[in-house]
Amino acid sequence: MRERISKLTQIVEIFSAKSLEDVEQLRLTYLSKKGEISALFDDFRNVPNEQKREIGQLLNVLRTKATDKINALREQLSDSAQTAETEDFTRTAEPLELGARHPLSLVKNEIIDIFSRIGFTVASGPEIEDDWHVFGALNFPPEHPARDMQDTFFIEKNPDILLRTHTSSVQTRIMTSQKPPIRVLCPGRVYRNEAISYRAHCFFHQVEGLYIDKNVSFADLKQALLYFAKEMFGENTEIRLRPSYFPFTEPSAEMDISCNLCGGKGCPFCKHTGWVEILGCGMVDPNVLKECGIDPEIYSGYAFGMGIERITNLKFQVKDLRLFSENDVRFLKQF
């Protein structure tokens, strides 16, 4: 017995393998139930009692050695197999830096999150649109000066095809394809022909909302917007609605929030008024409902629209709009 053990110990010392299959073969030959080391354990029964202690120890040492050796070989071989498959040897030695979410995406997601808690779902639509979805259906008569409110980019030679100037076009698509109740948010990029400066860009991002059902009133609109303002800018935020004009809503309003920097006391940011404007809103004009196939005698609705850049500026005090589209990681990493 002693001899067999020392012979096997020598063999274990020189275990070697070129592949994972070799390793498995070693395991089968020596450690499996029918393996040579296991056979020694079977014979252990016949060892005279006075030798059991010593032989038992030798056997255990042998088995541990064999197991360790086989595990080590297996690890070595699977490591090198992985290296060959996944390492990119053309990569530079510089550590790769992780990116961060764009501030506009962060704020957009927060807006969606807040409104989804009161039942709004998200819809999207094309950025290249036709005149009817952007203007026609929304109560902008042809040649109406209101079209000048949103300086439009037209696709060359075809004045019917244009870049959407607001995501209200997605609301047109929803109203013409779904039946009320409708409660939807339309986030997305919009385009307006404006000179690029620190405070204007030829594209920006909006989230617009639309709610149509029986008996929807201006009070519902105000409640939803107050809830949004408090969730977004803090519990102490107040709102103020000022009468305004949009072709697709009647009555229309613009909403201010109490300046989130000075808390409404007045500071350079709010031009010492204590208020900052954040969105446009109103009750959907019955003409719009009719045009989209919804009976204004039965249904009413509210709509609102805000610029994501605007909300982001209020939250993070970004002074120059152009930073949002320059992709400078030094800027993007700060959020």
Ligand code: PHE
């Ligand atoms: N569509 C308007 C804009 O882009 C915003 C708005 C949406 C106003 C809904 C009122 C109601 O300026």
